[in-house]
Amino acid sequence: MDHEDLRIWSKRAADWAAEYHATLRDRPVRAPLVPGAVARQLPPAPPDAPEPMETIWGDFERIVPDGMTHWQHPRFFAYFPANAAPASMLAEQLVNAMASNALIWQTSPAATEVEQVMVDWLRQAVGLPDDFVGTIHDSATNATLSAVLTMREQALGYQGLEAGLSGGPVLRFYASAETHSSVDKAIRVAGIGQRNLVKVATDGDRAMTGAALQAAIAADRAAGLHPAGVILCAGGTSVGAFDRIADCVAVAKAEGLPVHVDAAWAGSAMICPEFRDLWAGVEGADSIVFNPHKWLGAQFDCSVQFLKDPGAQVRTLGLRPTYLETAGREEIVNFNEWTVPLGRRFRALKLWFVLRAYGLDNLRGRIRNHVAWARAARDQLAALPGIEIVTEPRLSLFSFALKDDAATEDLLNRINDDSRIYLTQTRVDGRFAIRVQVGSFDCREEDVMFIAKTVQEMLASCSSVPLPSR
Numbered sequence: 001m002d003h004e005d006l007r008i009w010s011k012r013a014a015d016w017a018a019e020y021h022a023t024l025r026d027r028p029v030r031a032p033l034v035p036g037a038v039a040r041q042l043p044p045a046p047p048d049a050p051e052p053m054e055t056i057w058g059d060f061e062r063i064v065p066d067g068m069t070h071w072q073h074p075r076f077f078a079y080f081p082a083n084a085a086p087a088s089m090l091a092e093q094l095v096n097a098m099a100s101n102a103l104i105w106q107t108s109p110a111a112t113e114v115e116q117v118m119v120d121w122l123r124q125a126v127g128l129p130d131d132f133v134g135t136i137h138d139s140a141t142n143a144t145l146s147a148v149l150t151m152r153e154q155a156l157g158y159q160g161l162e163a164g165l166s167g168g169p170v171l172r173f174y175a176s177a178e179t180h181s182s183v184d185k186a187i188r189v190a191g192i193g194q195r196n197l198v199k200v201a202t203d204g205d206r207a208m209t210g211a212a213l214q215a216a217i218a219a220d221r222a223a224g225l226h227p228a229g230v231i232l233c234a235g236g237t238s239v240g241a242f243d244r245i246a247d248c249v250a251v252a253k254a255e256g257l258p259v260h261v262d263a264a265w266a267g268s269a270m271i272c273p274e275f276r277d278l279w280a281g282v283e284g285a286d287s288i289v290f291n292p293h294k295w296l297g298a299q300f301d302c303s304v305q306f307l308k309d310p311g312a313q314v315r316t317l318g319l320r321p322t323y324l325e326t327a328g329r330e331e332i333v334n335f336n337e338w339t340v341p342l343g344r345r346f347r348a349l350k351l352w353f354v355l356r357a358y359g360l361d362n363l364r365g366r367i368r369n370h371v372a373w374a375r376a377a378r379d380q381l382a383a384l385p386g387i388e389i390v391t392e393p394r395l396s397l398f399s400f401a402l403k404d405d406a407a408t409e410d411l412l413n414r415i416n417d418d419s420r421i422y423l424t425q426t427r428v429d430g431r432f433a434i435r436v437q438v439g440s441f442d443c444r445e446e447d448v449m450f451i452a453k454t455v456q457e458m459l460a461s462c463s464s465v466p467l468p469s470r
C-alpha cells in the first residue's frame, strides 16, 4: 500500500464512517460477545507476504464492528462519555496524515502554539482567571500523576529526583473516598505509598469539608508526618461528588499545601456559568485537570491540565539533554517538559476544530440538554414500581436500585443483555446501584426517555421469570 492507494482507501473509510454513524441506533450498544470470540477469528501468526487491502478491509468489516462496544451510540449511558464530534474526527484525520511528533517546539511549532492558544480558549470557556496556563495530556491519569510528582518534589525541595525517596520524610496526601482510582494509582506510582493517601471522611453530601481536611492534616502533623498536598474531587466517577472546593483550598493554603483538582468529567460542564457554583473556589487551586475527551466532543485522547505556575512541574518533569535543545531558543515552550512522556500527539487541532465548528453556544446547549434530560429520566424511573433513586442527579449523573442488591444486579444484566441501552453499576454506601449518565454528543431527548421505557420492560420480564436463587 502506498500513498496513492491511501487516497482511495481514505475515501472508502470516510464513506464507511458515515454509514456506521447513520446506523448506530440499530446496533447493540454493548458488544454481545464472550471473551476470546474476536481473537479466535484472527490467524495466530503474522503473514510473510503482503495481503491485498480488499481482503484486509473485508476482514475488518466482518470481525471488528460487531466486536465493539459503541461509545458514540446515542444510547450509551454507561461509565462517562468519550465523545467524538464529527469536527474532531476530521481534525484527527489531518493529524494522522501529518503524523508528527510534537515533543519539542522545533519538531512541530504549530502543534505547540495551537496547544497554547487552545488551552487558553478553554480556560476562558470554563471561567478560570488568566493566571492559569496549561498543557494537554493523553489522560487525566497522567495529568494527576504529573501533579502528584510535582507536589512530592515541592515537599522534598526537589531532592527526591536526585536522591530517591528512601530515608526521606513520610509524605502525606489528602483526598476523599469519592476520588477516582487514578489518584490512588498516581500515589502508588509516585512512590508515596497507598497508606499515605489519607481518605478523608465526607459529609452527608459526599463532600470533603474544610474542617475534616484540617483535622486530618493536624493529626498527621501531631504524629510527625509531612503533609505534602491535597487532591480535590470535582465530579466523582461513582455518583458525581464534589468536595467543598473553596473551604478545602483555604485550609490547604493556610497549611502551605498545593492543591490539585480532578474535574475530569465535570470540567466540561463548566462552560455553562450556571454550573460553576459546584466548583466555586477552584481558582485557588494550583493544578486542575479536565477531559475535553469525555463530555465536550474532542475525542480521546485530550486531557487538559491548567497550572497556575508551570515552573514547579517543569522543574520536576523537564529534562533538556543536548539532543532536545533548539539552538538559540532557550525560552521556547517544549511541552514534553510539562508531562511524563517525551513523544506527544498534536491533540490541540481537534479542540480548534470542535470549538470553531460548534461554538460555545452549541456545546453549552448540548450539555444543558443532557442535564435536563437526565432529571426527566430520573423522574420517570422514580415513578416505576420498586425503583428507588439512590443518588440524585449531579449534573447529568444519578443512580437507582431495587430494594435488594441481587435483584438490582439481575435487572442491570437484563438491561445490558437487551442491549438497546447500556448502563453500568457502582456501590453507594455498600449498596449495589445502577448508574445513569447522559452525555452522548448526538443523543436526543427520545434516546434518554428510552431508559425508563427499557427498565419498565425489563422489570416486567423480571416478574415473569423467577430470580436466580440466592
Ligand SMILES: *Cc1c(COP(=O)(O)O)cnc(C)c1O
Binding pocket: 080, 138, 139, 140, 141, 142, 180, 182, 235, 236, 237, 262, 263, 264, 265, 291, 303
Ligand atoms: C475518567 C476520570 C478519570 C480518568 O480519566 P483518564 O483520562 O481515562 O485517565 C479521572 N478522574 C475522574 C473524576 C474521571 O471521571
